[in-house]
Amino acid sequence: MKKLLKKQISKNLLVKNFRRMWPFIKPFWVRAVIGVLLTIPVGALDGVVAMFLKPFMDKVMVDKQPHFSAIIPFLIVGFTIVQGILIYSSNYVNTWVAQKITQTVKRRLYKKLLSMDTSYFDKNNSGTILFRFASDADTAANGLIDNTKQFLSKSFSSIALVGVLLYNSWQLALIAIAVLGLFIYPMTIVRKKMKEILNKTVTSSSLLMTIYNETFAGNKTIRSFTLEETLTRKFHEATDYLFYLSMKMVKSTNWLSPLMHIIMSIGVALVIGAGSYLIVSGKITSGNFVAFIAALMMLYTPLKSVGNNYISIQNSFLAIDRIFELLDMEPVIQDAPTAKELREVKKAVTFEHVHFEYVPGREVLHDINLNIPVGTTAALVGNSGGGKTTISALLPRLYDVTKGAVKIDGSDIKDISQASLRRQIAMVFQDNFLFSGTIRENILLGNEQADETSIWTALKNACLDEFVKGLPNGLDTEIGERGILLSGGQKQRLAIARAFIKNAPIVILDEATSALDNKSERVVQEALDNLMKNRTVIVIAHRLSTVQNADKIVVINDGRIAEEGKHEELLKQNGAYAALYTMQFKDKK
Ligand SMILES: Nc1ncnc2c1ncn2[C@@H]1O[C@H](COP(=O)(O)OP(=O)(O)O)[C@@H](O)[C@H]1O
Ligand SMILES: [Mg+2]
Numbered sequence: 001m002k003k004l005l006k007k008q009i010s011k012n013l014l015v016k017n018f019r020r021m022w023p024f025i026k027p028f029w030v031r032a033v034i035g036v037l038l039t040i041p042v043g044a045l046d047g048v049v050a051m052f053l054k055p056f057m058d059k060v061m062v063d064k065q066p067h068f069s070a071i072i073p074f075l076i077v078g079f080t081i082v083q084g085i086l087i088y089s090s091n092y093v094n095t096w097v098a099q100k101i102t103q104t105v106k107r108r109l110y111k112k113l114l115s116m117d118t119s120y121f122d123k124n125n126s127g128t129i130l131f132r133f134a135s136d137a138d139t140a141a142n143g144l145i146d147n148t149k150q151f152l153s154k155s156f157s158s159i160a161l162v163g164v165l166l167y168n169s170w171q172l173a174l175i176a177i178a179v180l181g182l183f184i185y186p187m188t189i190v191r192k193k194m195k196e197i198l199n200k201t202v203t204s205s206s207l208l209m210t211i212y213n214e215t216f217a218g219n220k221t222i223r224s225f226t227l228e229e230t231l232t233r234k235f236h237e238a239t240d241y242l243f244y245l246s247m248k249m250v251k252s253t254n255w256l257s258p259l260m261h262i263i264m265s266i267g268v269a270l271v272i273g274a275g276s277y278l279i280v281s282g283k284i285t286s287g288n289f290v291a292f293i294a295a296l297m298m299l300y301t302p303l304k305s306v307g308n309n310y311i312s313i314q315n316s317f318l319a320i321d322r323i324f325e326l327l328d329m330e331p332v333i334q335d336a337p338t339a340k341e342l343r344e345v346k347k348a349v350t351f352e353h354v355h356f357e358y359v360p361g362r363e364v365l366h367d368i369n370l371n372i373p374v375g376t377t378a379a380l381v382g383n384s385g386g387g388k389t390t391i392s393a394l395l396p397r398l399y400d401v402t403k404g405a406v407k408i409d410g411s412d413i414k415d416i417s418q419a420s421l422r423r424q425i426a427m428v429f430q431d432n433f434l435f436s437g438t439i440r441e442n443i444l445l446g447n448e449q450a451d452e453t454s455i456w457t458a459l460k461n462a463c464l465d466e467f468v469k470g471l472p473n474g475l476d477t478e479i480g481e482r483g484i485l486l487s488g489g490q491k492q493r494l495a496i497a498r499a500f501i502k503n504a505p506i507v508i509l510d511e512a513t514s515a516l517d518n519k520s521e522r523v524v525q526e527a528l529d530n531l532m533k534n535r536t537v538i539v540i541a542h543r544l545s546t547v548q549n550a551d552k553i554v555v556i557n558d559g560r561i562a563e564e565g566k567h568e569e570l571l572k573q574n575g576a577y578a579a580l581y582t583m584q585f586k587d588k589k
Contacts, residue, residue, distance in 0.1 A: 017317050020324055021144065024101050024108075032097045032145075038090035039153035043302065045083045047160025049076060050295040054168060058287030090149065098145035105137040109326060117331045118398040119358070127210030131202065132326060136319040143316025151309045154302035161302070164295040168288040169278060172271050176296055179267035180303065186256055187310060193252040194311060198318050201245050207238050253311065257304065264300050271296060333400050339417040342424055345505045346409050348373045349395065349536055353404035356390060363402070364390055365559045372552070374505075377537040379547035381580060382556040388540045391556070392508045395538065396425045426504040428528070430511040432495035434483030439468060440475040442483070442494055446502035454501060461530040462497035463523050464490065489520025496527045507531055509539045513546065544584055553577065 018025075025032055056072050059065045113133055165173040211234060215222065222231060275292065278284045284292075351370040357363045365387050372378045380388040393399055394406050397418055405412045413421055426446070434442050443455055450458075455475065459465040467490060471477045483491045492512065499507065512528055513521045525546060532539070541547040548567045555563040555576045562576040570577035 013317060017144070017320050020320060021101070021140075024104050024141070025097075027104070028097050028100050031093055035090055035093035035097055035145075035149065036152055038086055038093060039149050040156045042083055042086045042090060043153040043156030043158075044160040045079055045086075046157040046298055046302070047164050047295070048079055050161060050164045050291055050298055051167075052076065052291075053294050054285075054287040054291035056287070057290045058285050062286065090153075094145055094149045098142045101145065102137050102141035105141055105323060106134075109133045109137060109323065112327055112329065115331050116329070117333050118393070119332070120329075122358070125206070125210045126213045127206040127208065130209045130213070131206040132322055136322050139319035140316050140323050143312055143319065147309045147313045147316065151306060151313065154306045154309065157302040158299060158306065161295045161299040165292055165299075168292040168295070169275070169284045171278065171283075172275055172292055175270050175274055176267050176299075179263060179270065180299075182263050183260055183303070186259055190253045190256050190311065194249070194314055195318060197245055197249045197252070198315060201242065201249075202318075202322070204238055204241050204245065208235070208242070211235050211238065256311075257308075260304060261300075264303075268293070268296060333397055333418070335417050336415055338415065340411070340415060341420040342408060342416045343420070345374050345424060345536060348409065349506065349538075350407045350410075351391070351394075351404070352407060354391075354394065354401050354406060355403035356387075356394065356399065357402050358390075358399070363559065368404070368559075368561060370554065370561070372536055372538065374536050375534060376551035377532060377539060377547075377549075379550035379553045380538065380540045380556055381544060381547065381553060381577070382562070383558075386556040387559040388556050389510055392427075392510055392538050392540060395506070395508065396422050396427070423502075424504050425506045425508060426499035426502045426531075427508045427510070428492075428495050428499050428512045428531070430514050432491065432498075434479060434486075434491060434494060436479070436481040438473075438476045438478055439471075439494065442479065443475075443497050443501055446498040446500070450501050458497040458500040461500050461527065462493045463527045463530075464493040464497055467493075487520070489516050489524055492516065492520075492524045493527050496524070496531055500531055505535055507535045507537045507539075509537065509541075511540055511542050514542045544581055555580070 052072060052075065056069075060069045060072070110133065113129065162173070162177070165176055211231065215231060222228065271293065275284070275289050279286055279289055349370075349372045351368050354365060354368040354370075355363055356365040368387075368391060370378065370391075380391060382388060390399075394401055395413070397413060400414065405414070407413065408416065408421075408424075435445065440455065443458060444450060446458075447454075456465060459468055468474055468477070479485050479494070483494065486494065492515075496512075509528060509532075513524050516524055528539075539547055539550065547553060550567070552564060553567060553570055554561055555570070557576060563570055563573065565573070565577075571581065
């Protein structure tokens with residue numbers, strides 16, 4: 001039976017998946033083996049119980065030997081107690097191993113997630129990430145261990161029971177085994193169907209996760225646009241599809257169990273017919289026959305659960321496939337083996353003939369040349385969608401240039417280690433991500449070693465010290481998830497304080513004041529001016545008034561540099577900058 005079943009879970013698949021999971025199992029292999037070994041007697045003891053029926057029948061019922069009837073009940077209870085202890089220990093050990101493996105897989109996956117490129121996060125939605133990184137690990141490791149345990153225990157139970165069958169009557173055993181062999185074909189069909197449906201289920205479950213996530217993050221937008229109905233519709237569609245898939249799964253796989261039942265009953269019927277003949281002709285005793293029938297009936301439970309396990313093992317194999325798809329992914333942006341550490345910026349940041357495309361074939365930056373001497377400020381202005389943010393994202397290597405090079409002091413940033421490059425750059429955006437926790441914790445993200453004095457200096461430079469002093473809990477005030485308890489201007493200044501304490505020589509400001517009202521903009525602008533002092537700065541500004549004093553203003557239109565120079569020069573040229581300027585000036589009036 002075991003052999004037949006093993007053929008079923010095609011050998012390759014089993015071996016392949018165990019081999020892939022081996023690095024995760026290896027540290028715990030001793031316990032894993034103990035756990036597996038413990039399941040063997042648990043299964044095999046099933047056979048012992050059936051075995052007892054033969055002497056009971058022959059010696060007690062037929063020969064009327066009383067001393068035998070006294071022992072048997074004790075033996076049965078004794079064996080069951082032993083079996084119970086074994087079940088408990090094997091569950092304990094196997095859960096331990098499964099949880100340890102899950103933990104290791106999750107840690108590896110999380111490390112991978114953190115190493116992925118910005119473009120990976122652009123392309124995948126949060127639901128997919130949640131689903132694949134969080135729940136697949138459970139399905140894979142728990143499913144694998146749990147089902148292997150069950151599978152082995154039930155297989156050994158089946159083997160022991162088949163042993164009992166053979167011992168009592170090989171003729172009847174052959175009939176039974178032949179009938180049970182009929183299970184194999186339907187199992188193959190079920191496997192194929194399952195794989196198909198499970199893949200679809202995973203995709204649409206991820207969609208559901210994304211909706212939950214967006215409902216959470218986009219709560220205010222949903223309220224203000226009264227999107228409740230739209231989202232409800234979307235959610236209903238997704239759940240309808242999941243319902244359809246579940247039903248399809250039941251329809252196309254659940255006939256397996258009743259079918260096995262029917263086949264089993266055919267087996268029992270045949271055995272009873274043939275068995276009566278064998279008893280009458282004196283080839284077997286009635287004890288043989290009773291033990292045989294009991295074993296055959298008992299065989300049904302392990303066989304059925306082997307069938308179910310078989311389905312769940314498929315499920316965890318599929319999860320393993322998906323996990324390894326993630327683990328095998330390599331971030332596109334990686335440190336060169338010869339990458340150097342960037343310790344300071346002495347001369348300049350330069351963009352040389354830089355071209356860039358997010359999507360192959362659709363270039364968004366064309367031949368950008370830019371020289372920003374150390375300690376100066378370059379302001380990028382221009383129409384929205386022109387490529388300003390993209391230019392600034394190339395410097396910390398959130399994306400890599402498609403052609404050309406970004407250089408610091410003459411060396412290509414691709415030859416510098418990413419960590420050391422990013423340590424030299426502080427960024428402030430229009431919408432900064434603050435982590436839940438206290439003000440202190442958020443500032444320390446800029447520099448974990450900073451002491452109290454530098455925190456207060458940073459706060460002062462970010463024009464936030466008065467505000468924090470006025471709070472009852474001061475630095476230890478909780479700011480809520482994403483800093484929800486702070487106003488826009490306060491959030492912005494906290495982000496600036498975080499950038500301050502990082503004390504990086506290069507600063508990138510991307511429309512850092514655009515989301516603010518005039519009053520908070522003035523305070524934040526003051527904080528930004530402090531941050532820009534004596535640093536090499538790329539500042540992207542929506543309002544031209546804030547960048548008039550920049551050492552160099554660069555007008556970016558449709559991915560190209562249209563103009564470049566100082567405020568007065570550009571105004572005199574009466575070109576793109578002058579046009580932008582007049583337009584904003586008019587708006588003001
Ligand atoms: N993650 C992205 N994936 C694909 N295209 C993008 C992505 N981010 C921006 N773009 C496209 O690149 C172009 C430049 O965008 P961006 O640099 O944000 O402009 P700006 O900051 O000047 O408003 C736009 O056409 C935009 O649609
Ligand atoms: Mg932008």
